[in-house]
Amino acid sequence: MGEAGEEEAAAPAAELSQNEELDEQGMLAEALDAISSLVSASLSATLFPLKWQLIRDRLNRLHAGLADITVTGADDDNGEDSDLDVLAAALDAHVARLDEVYASGALTRARALVVPRPGAGATRDDVRFYVRDLFARLRAGGAEMRREAAAALGEALRDDEKCVRVVASDVPDGVGVLVSLLECPDPRVQEEALEAVSVIAGSDAHRGDLVVGGVIAPVVRVLDAGAGSTAAAKERAARVLCSSPRTRIMPGPSPRTVASRRCSTCARTTARAAASSCARRAGCCGASQAWTRSGSTWWPTRAPCRALVSLSQGAATDDAARIQAMELLAAIASGDSSAREAVIQEGAVESLVRALDPSSPTRSSKAREVALRAIDAICLSPPTSTDRLLAAGFLDRVLSLLRNGDTTLQHCALKAAHRLCQVSEEIRKAMGDAGFMPEMVSVLRAAKSPEAREMAADTLCAMVSVHRNRKRFVQDDRNVAQVLQLLGPEEEKPTPAKRLLLSTLMHLTDSSSGRRKIMSSEHVRNLEKLAETNVPDAKRIVKKLGGSKLRSIFHGIWSL
Structure with a gap:
């Protein structure tokens, strides 16, 4: 019984040993296949043929050695341990030799093989x-x-x-x-x-x-x-983000699904495949959502916006990085209401207004131009958070650029003033108090672009439509005289800017002081000429000023 029991116990051990041997032989076979593949792949190399030949020789020698182990192991089980000891000793010798070579300095970077471009x-x-x-x-x-x-x-x-x-x-x-x-x-x-x-x-x-x-x-x-x-x-980094926010990628999960996948390590990659990748990452956690969706486009919001606002106003930031940060803030805000709100809440409005400060030597003309365009995208198209814009001193900055900026800056500032003037009567009052009305007249006199003249005339007309602004405007005789002067020279058809100036004069005739200033101006003849050519608004103004009585006054002036 004892001998039979020992034989039964030895049988599983022998079977286990046999399985281990098979596993080792399988790994050796895989190694041999891998080396053969490397040798075959190296044959396609066209650069440094001699170097590759040396590498192939060594791979072939390694292949031959492993093949010998495989054959020996198959033919002589008793010699396996001895062969493995020999192999281990040989590898130890090779490692020692490599240590000696490395210590000698032969493998320094100066002797490294450099692949030419x-x-x-x-x-x-x-x-x-x-x-x-x-x-x-x-x-x-x-x-x-x-x-x-x-x-x-x-x-x-x-x-x-x-x-x-x-x-x-x-x-x-x-x-x-x-x-x-x-x-x-x-x-x-x-x-x-x-x-x-x-x-x-x-x-x-x-x-x-x-x-x-x-x-x-x-x-x-x-x-x-x-x-x-x-x-x-x-x-x-700003350049990378400027290129990536509008990237359209394959259809992703719904906003609700994405909102539940909050991963700080990959910042909300938004394609379905990328979202799956996020779920597999060990770092998935409850970080705040970094993206919002607008159609099939995904936009970074709070965390990136905070960084971009900081970059746009940093004293140590160079001008190119500031410009790119402001451009990206504008691009994000043009996404949807949640993206725009994220930009505003991180202080982008105040930062952009500060970028317009002409006293700052670190702000170039280009940076101010980009800041104005970003403000237009964030606050004026369509109008939103204009109270924050005015509280940050935007009106003073725009007025300064209208007076002292270069041609491009003046045009951008005029566009901003024109958009802002359309928002509400309260803003038009604030603009009148700040001194925008005479500035619009100056732009009308100096601008060569029909578009600029039309925007200035429209802005002036909108401001003069407010009673308080009309009173302020007619207090200076030069304002009314210059508007009348701008009605000439004679043209076959009034331009859009001239029609808007006639609308401005129509508003001025609502007060007796406005009518008196018009009638006493030396340039009133321009208005009369337009009325004589049957321009409707001019005829209405003349009629409102007193009709035949005014005409007799005109004739009296002209006869002098």
Whole structure:
């Protein structure tokens, strides 16, 4: 009984040993197949044929050694342990030899094999080989090697569209590597990675790969990093966001579904596939929602807006980054009401008004122009939060630009004043008190553009329609005289600006002081000429001024 029991107990152990042996043999066979595949793949390499031949020789020697182990193991089970000991000792010797070579300095960066950049017209295979080598350096290189590889990659992407396709399609997790480098502690690597990402973001075909790859969150963190990121990094981060917010991607889940998927690590990538990727990430948490939906377009809201507002007003930010931040705020606000509200609540209105300050030496003419256009997009098209706009001192800024800005700034300021004047009577009163009426007359006298003259005349007419503003306007004799002067010279048909000036005079005739100022002006003859040519508004004004009595006065003046 004892011997039979021992035999039964030994049987499972022998079976287990046999299974382990089979597993090891299977792994050796897989290794042999992998080495054979590497040797075959290396035959297609066209660059450095001698180097590749040496690599193939070593792979073949490794293949032969593993094949010997496989044969020996199959023929002689008792010798397996001895063969494995021999292999382990050989590997230890190779490792020791590599340590000696590394310590000798033979593997220094100066002796590293550097793949040259393919020339113009190179095949996609050559470009692929070069780009993959750069990514190998980015993944495993030292600090200086990573900097140079990142710079070379950015340059290659800028110069050759094929490189963009290779990074997005042919490099395993190429976009993922670039996204991870956006938060590299080395500022130079971070800057060059942002440059590479910005080039890809400018490609319509591959921009969506960045969004799905989770690029938004690290880019926003660069913008929101304060002194932790360089000005160049922030400028490039703003450029990436300027390219990415309107990216249309494949249909995603409903807003309610997206609202429930709150992931701080990938900043709400919005395609269905990307949302699934978010769910698989270990970092999913209850961070505040970073996106809102408008049709099939997704917009970043609160967290990115906060960073962009900070960037648009930062004293240490260069002008290009400020401009890009303001442009992006305007683009976000043009999405829907929730996106616009997010922009406003983060202080964008006040920040943009401060950007108009002419006393600031850090604000260029271009930056003020972009700020005016952003204010138009956020607050005036359609009108919203105009109370915040006025409370921030917007009227004084616009008036200053009308008086002292260059031609482009004056036109943008005039457009803003024209839009603002249409909002409410209270705003028209505020504009009258601030001094906009005589300024509109000055614009009418100086502007060469018919569009500018029409906007100025329309703005003046709207302000004069308010009783308090009319009283203020006629107190200065020059205002009425200049409006009458602008009615000439004679033309076959009155221009739109001239018709609006006639409407302005019609408002002035509602008061006796306005009528007196018109009748006593030396330029009243221009009004009479228009009435004689049967211009309806001119005839009505003449009639309202007193008809034949006024005509006799005119004749008395003309006869002098």
